[in-house]
Amino acid sequence: MADYSPEMRQFACLLHLYHTKAYDHLRKILPLPHPYSLTNWLSSNGAAAGFSSDVFLRLQEQVERGDQAYRHCAVLVQDVSLQKQQEWDPQSRRLMGFVDLGAGSLDADEAPLASEAIILMAAGISSPWTAPLGYFLVNSTSGRLLAQLLRQAISKLNNIGIVVLAVTLGASAHGAEAARALGIRIHPRRIQCTFQHPPGSAHSITYFFDVCHALLLIRNALQCFQKVEWLGDSVWWQHMVELAALREQRVSELCSPESGRAGSKASYHLKVNPATLLFSEGVAEALEHLQKLGLASFQNCSGTVKFVRLMSSLCDAFYGRGPCGKEPLLAGNYTRISNLFDEAKSCFVNLTDSVGRYIIKSKRKLGFLSFLLNAESLKWLSSNYTCPEGTPSHHLHTHAFSLGPLEQFLRALQQACGSSGSPTCAVFQAAYQKLLASRSLAPGSAHSSGSADPWHVSLSQRRALTLGSIRAQCHPAPGRPLAPEHPCSAGLLVPSSALSNALTDLSLYTQSLTCAAGWVAEHLALDLQCEACLASLFEADGSRLKHTSVLYIKKLGGVSLPSASVHHVTSISERVLNQYGKVGGANKNTKLWHLSLEQKVFQELLGESPLFPTLTNHLLDGELSINNHYTVLVKEITRCYLNVRTNPAQHLNLKSPCRKHQLKRLKGKHLFPSPLVSCQSS
Incomplete structure (x- = not known):
């Protein structure tokens, strides 16, 4: 491997990541290395582009100590936009801003400038730890490129003794293309939720779409169709709009006999919490209560309430929310979540628009298909990796199957960049190096999940899924809400x-x-x-x-x-x-x-x-x-x-x-x- 020139290394890495079949064909003619040997060329020291050798070395040390928390993980992938700009680096005395896949930055007049950074992270499944595996500077992201980077990351983790059980990408065009490239099939009647790595081996890896992204797509579908039919019930988007737009008002209702004032009326000020998540039990309960109060806008909302409750239960299952906060997926929960997923599948495949066309076959199907795929993946993991005997772990932390840990790291990275817009390559790399030096891989440590703003941890970063976002979208205000009088x-x-x-x-x-x-x-x-x-x-x-x-x-x-x-x-x-x-x-x-x-x-x-x-x-x-x-x-x-x-x-x-x-x-x-x-x- 050391006999290859830097230019040949760059050529081999680019060809393999962007055109796998072309690389396999040229291997029959040229002495190119095996694809999984390229992980050595896709790695770098410090905070340079590529897989971080320092992070993998620290992970290997944890595995060699016998720490079971690091035996299994999920791999998360997301891309961020960059400014296309050349910058002179006085330390390295080179121009920066070009495409870099870890084998060295392309430096030529005709070399493309990087417009995106693809970031990969490993997240613990049986213990809450995270580790940024590295990033790659590219000029365009594609699903096939993401699939190749995922396979390289899985191979590199396998080499140090860490078994990857799942991968998670966003519910987007790139995520769907990457799923197809890995062999995942998403059809409501025929779902293939796992792929083999290495290809042809016995080890299967599940595929997840980020639940937050899928919820956004479902919200868009309801907003587009306005009314959705479901086995005799109607789901109305207007109920959500009316709830979000409900300003403070005074309502009266009869006092209960327990209060000692039966027959008299009590007045209350009704206020809507704008931070409430759209698909939550609170929204379902609020719609029911407003219907009981007799408000005309919320009559006949039983179908909407039923759908919101189903989505809320699905989110609780995927995010591991329970009576005691976040809890792992235990072996005893399999029957409960299996029944829930069967109910969701029955709902999604029977949803129709106002003229009777199935939503699952429309242009707005990806959000619903994402939930069906995630359900099959979680059921597969639950049945194969949460049994008490003969399996690696008896519980799984399901929040590791979302992009939440990676999004927290990205928010900390944005704060380190010091600007709200897209950073340049030089600013991005400097911020990444600063953040990487301050992180700890210890489970549950303050830096193991990124230094996220405490106001916006967990689901709160999904602002587009709150009642406040619906209110701002349907009833835009001229400015910020008026502050209360001092x-x-x-x-x-x-x-x-x-x-x-x-x-x-x-x-x-x-x-x-x-x-x-x-x-x-x-x-x-x-x-x-x-x-x-x-x-x-x-x-x-x-x-x-x-x-x-x-x-x-x-x-x-x-x-x-x-x-x-x-x-x-x-x-x-x-x-x-x-x-x-x-x-x-x-x-x-x-x-x-x-x-x-x-x-x-x-x-x-x-x-x-x-x-x-x-x-x-x-x-x-x-x-x-x-x-x-x-x-x-x-x-x-x-x-x-x-x-x-x-x-x-x-x-x-x-x-x-x-x-x-x-x-x-x-x-x-x-x-x-x-x-x-x-x-x-x-």
Whole structure:
């Protein structure tokens, strides 16, 4: 192998990856190496293009230590766009930006510039670890190229003792082409969900389409057809649109006999959580409840509810969601998921449009076919690799069969690039090198799955699958939603002196603090993209809805009532501000001063009962580190409230003629809302 020139290596790698049959034909004439020997030429040191030799060496060390967590994995593939641009590298004294498959960058006047980077990652199946295997700079992506890179990655992992059980690609044209190139067949009556590697061997590898991409295609299909028939039931897209567009409104319903006020009517403010996933149990429950309330837009929605519930159950199976958060697929679950997949298949093959044409045979079939293929793949793995005896593992972490771990790595890579647009090759390689140096392969470590933003972990990055995205698409607003009125300008400023506290009605003080906490909750809800975290900010009526897509919220002074946890954090923040905030004026409102107050708040919260009881299981959806949903939510509430209390002059405009609330001046220099005009329930 060492006798080949660099040009010959590049030629052999390009020919094999892009034209396999041509390479096999030329091997009969020229002394070209065996295709699986090319993995040596497709590898590189450091963060250069190609398979990362350092990462494979670290994986091999884990295998040689006997760590069973690294015995089996899935391989994930995704491409990202790059700017086509030549750049001079002063260190290597070469031009950068050309196609590079690991055998060296093409450097010539007629060489094509790279427009995409294909990234491959290995994800643990029995233990949550991830390892970026490498990337390849190409000028065009094709399904056959992805299939060849997958086979090379599988061979390289097999050489170090890691068995690949599954591969995952996006539900796109390239993903479907790669599936066909590997021997996967996707037909509703004849599905071949595995391929052999090496070809002709006894080892089978399952193929998955990313569930998120498949859900987007199904959403597009429903939006395109508007109405879909399913064994006598009708699925209406308009029900989704009406739910997403439902603005805050007041509804009334008869009180239950248990409340002691049977026969009387109770009023509630109905609010839709825009972060709710479209295909979720919460949406199904919300549609049912709105139908019971008698809203005309949601009548005859039983078919829509049934379809949404089926899709929600499928997502729970593929993402491993259960009563305790993310849980592995155990051997005992096989019967349950098998029945679920049979029901889904019966549904998908019988879906028709308004004129009776089968959806599974239309142009919008790929999303449904992707779910059918994934179901067969998961059933095959469950029956072959989750039995307690004689198999490698008794459980599988199904979230490893999605592109979620790779997407988290890509988000961290984008942050390292420092721009929201497509980076150049030089910027991409520098960011990749920086990120690779900070990663750990240890299962469950803070860097094993990429340093993802804690607000957008797990399913929350699927913004196109939320009610908020449907609302923005069907009812576009001219700009960002209006922020809630500042508590100072609404007359909700809490006093900060002991004298004022003594002269103030304690009920008024409590109401003012509650209103301020409610404002903090509404302010954070403007940018929060996590359904569970958003719902935990407000006081919901749990007797009506078990899930959080539709919230019933009481009002106080025009502001939503906060949850008990938000109220508790703001109360502690107020106590800390009164106790430690009395420092010289020159030191106030500095970053260091705010950080010291935040530290005091956290010290006060230590040792108390856990906050946000609904988020206990939700922690398992993200990184098991200090920056998870729970801790970030507490920090944001504290920072927002302290900012409100220490910077009132930025928002308070006493000269404004359009004051909603009258202000009552008490002794001292503190403004309070009049209890008669600003703290009444609406």
